[in-house]
Amino acid sequence: MTTKSHLFYQTDSRRPVLAEARGIYMWDVDGKRYIDGSSGAMVSNIGHSSPRVLEAMRRQMEKSTFGYRLHFETEPSEMLATKVAKLTPDGMEKVFFVSGGSEAVESAIKIARQYAVTIGQSSRWKVISRTPSYHGSTLGALALTSYTPLTLPFEPMMQVMPKIPAPRAYLDGLELDDPATGAHYAAMLEAKILEEGPETVLAFIHEPVGGASTGALVPPEGYMQAVRAICNRYGVLLIHDEVMSGGGRTGRFLGADHWGVAPDIIAISKGFGAGYAPLGAMIAHDRIVDPVLKAGGFMHGHTYAGNPLACAAGLAVLEEIEAGAMMENAAETGDLLKSRLGALMQRYPFIGDVRGKGLLLAFELVEDRQTMRPLPKALNAYSELVELAYQEGLIIYSRRTRDGTEGDHFLVCPPMITNAEQVDEIMVMLTSALDRFAEKVEPAMKQ
Ligand code: PMP
Numbered sequence: 015m016t017t018k019s020h021l022f023y024q025t026d027s028r029r030p031v032l033a034e035a036r037g038i039y040m041w042d043v044d045g046k047r048y049i050d051g052s053s054g055a056m057v058s059n060i061g062h063s064s065p066r067v068l069e070a071m072r073r074q075m076e077k078s079t080f081g082y083r084l085h086f087e088t089e090p091s092e093m094l095a096t097k098v099a100k101l102t103p104d105g106m107e108k109v110f111f112v113s114g115g116s117e118a119v120e121s122a123i124k125i126a127r128q129y130a131v132t133i134g135q136s137s138r139w140k141v142i143s144r145t146p147s148y149h150g151s152t153l154g155a156l157a158l159t160s161y162t163p164l165t166l167p168f169e170p171m172m173q174v175m176p177k178i179p180a181p182r183a184y185l186d187g188l189e190l191d192d193p194a195t196g197a198h199y200a201a202m203l204e205a206k207i208l209e210e211g212p213e214t215v216l217a218f219i220h221e222p223v224g225g226a227s228t229g230a231l232v233p234p235e236g237y238m239q240a241v242r243a244i245c246n247r248y249g250v251l252l253i254h255d256e257v258m259s260g261g262g263r264t265g266r267f268l269g270a271d272h273w274g275v276a277p278d279i280i281a282i283s284k285g286f287g288a289g290y291a292p293l294g295a296m297i298a299h300d301r302i303v304d305p306v307l308k309a310g311g312f313m314h315g316h317t318y319a320g321n322p323l324a325c326a327a328g329l330a331v332l333e334e335i336e337a338g339a340m341m342e343n344a345a346e347t348g349d350l351l352k353s354r355l356g357a358l359m360q361r362y363p364f365i366g367d368v369r370g371k372g373l374l375l376a377f378e379l380v381e382d383r384q385t386m387r388p389l390p391k392a393l394n395a396y397s398e399l400v401e402l403a404y405q406e407g408l409i410i411y412s413r414r415t416r417d418g419t420e421g422d423h424f425l426v427c428p429p430m431i432t433n434a435e436q437v438d439e440i441m442v443m444l445t446s447a448l449d450r451f452a453e454k455v456e457p458a459m460k461q
Contacts, residue, residue, distance in 0.1 A: 017294050033045075038050050038428050038436055047407055048404075050428065051403070051426055051443075051444075052409050052411035053150060053263075053429050056263065056287040056411070058288055058424065059330055060083050060285075060291075060335060060429060062289070063428040064331075066325055066330050066333065066337070067155065067288070067330040067331055068290075069331035071183065073283060073326070076324050080322065088322040088325065090322045090329055091325040094332075095108075099412045103269075105301070106280065106299050107299075107300050107303075109296075109297050110125070110295075111320040111325065111454060112294040112408055113292040113296050115150055115155075115294055116152040117150075117257060117283075117316055117363060119155040121281045121296035121314055122217075122255075122280075122310075123158070124154075124217075125303070126253065126308050127139060128312060128314075129246050129305060130251075132306055135249070136212060138215060139216050140175060140214050140216055141217045141253075142206055142219070142250075143176075143179070143214060144220050145177045145180065146161050147159055147161070147228070156168060157364050159227075178205075180204060180224065183387065184378075189370060190242050191234070195234035196234040198236045200237055201240075215250050217345075218245055219254075219255055220241070220253055220276075221256070221257075225259065225270075226411065226413050229376035232370065238275040239273065241278075245278075247342050251278040251279040252278050253277060254268070254277040257282060257283045257284055260282035262335050263346060263373050263374050264371040264374050265342070265348060265409045268280065280295075280297045282294060290327040290330075291324035293325070293327065293328045312336055313355065335430070338371045339419035340430040342374045345372050347437060349435065351375060351428075352375050362448055364379050364452070365381050366378050366379060366380030366386055376423050376426065378424075380421075389421075389458075392458075393458050395422040396412040396415075396422040396423075397436055399424060399451045400410065400424070402451055403444060405447075406447050408440060411425040412425070
């Protein structure tokens with residue numbers, strides 16, 4: 015499309031115009047077909063154009079598309095809240111709907127703070143998070159984010175919060191399945207709480223299975239449990255940001271379900287609305303919500319919260335996941351795709367790590383596997399390889415992996431309906447893109 019556009023997002027670079035999307039495939043207006051190998055931004059978990067979801071939305075649209083939450087309860091929001099409460103750990107019975115991930119994280123921070131104030135602990139306000147991390151783009155969620163290109167320009171405008179390193183065992187030469195590794199990284203949380211003063215620390219937030227910022231980081235053995243125990247020891251609330259890892263993509267409804275660890279507060283979005291509607295939720299334990307409600311209510315809310323159309327879509331998404339045994343498929347296809355990605359390490363010396371759970375998978379490129387030194391920055395691998403894959407018709411998602419300024423990782427996260435044949439298709443396209451990338455990278459590495 016060459017006509018002038020009045021739209022802008024992060025940059026003014028233009029993309030082909032989307033014509034149609036079905037299942038794991040998308041077509042542009044010129045008829046070129048793409049595999050949605052990253053489910054957008056790890057959103058379209060059940061694939062595109064699900065008849066069940068479209069039908070549920072159509073039925074809801076014919077009844078009502080909006081009922082303001084202070085005027086009406088709506089059936090879809092009640093039903094979805096009930097379903098979500100069943101899918102989350104015991105005692106997490108209250109669901110607060112929002113329209114996206116940043117709003118879910120903001121809501122999590124704010125209920126944590128209001129709870130502390132309500133129970134007479136107003137000295138607690140700091141929320142510790144990890145480096146690198148991404149928790150959203152609004153100023154509150156951004157203060158918890160650790161990714162310099164996104165945060166630095168805005169620092170004077172926000173209360174920058176304390177950070178601890180994410181448990182990137184593969185970078186530190188530590189074994190993922192050694193409990194000492196989990197204990198090592200969890201000890202950093204305890205040290206940070208003590209350094210800040212436990213009476214000032216409100217919460218710790220992290221992603222159970224890392225998303226865009228760490229590239230599908232899987233926590234080391236014992237880490238999840240140790241973090242829970244440390245939070246308990248110091249009266250610090252544990253917030254799980256499951257915006258990306260929640261919704262079933264890892265093979266369980268919540269990423270943390272793999273370790274059986276229950277937080278105090280959960281933020282979910284992305285795969286929850288699965289691209290059919292802007293939808294997210296903050297779910298908190300009754301012991302947090304009840305005192306806040308008793309003391310006069312949660313002082314927070316967004317106009318579109320609990321929108322019946324979005325909730326009807328969310329409900330149908332969950333039904334579709336169950337009906338299609340999609341979590342089971344995500345686990346099975348995820349294992350297959352992960353082993354196929356792992357096999358690429360033999361062919362390409364510049365693939366340094368392959369990681370993830372279910373269909374939340376990533377690989378990282380390095381110059382040297384021994385030291386995990388990143389590729390030369392000037393290669394711009396994170397955008398080059400994505401572009402080459404795009405030319406092949408495969409969409410993948412990348413980020414600078416270290417502090418946001420160097421290192422390159424790539425998320426390969428197709429929808430949870432992907433089958434073994436489609437894994438083959440993905441691998442053919444990815445291998446072509448990597449072959450073309452290798453032609454660029456090898457001379458650069460010899461220099
Ligand atoms: N938290 C995490 C872990 C995320 O991945 C994202 C989105 N990438 C967000 C929060 C923010 O979500 P949204 O873009 O919907 O505001």
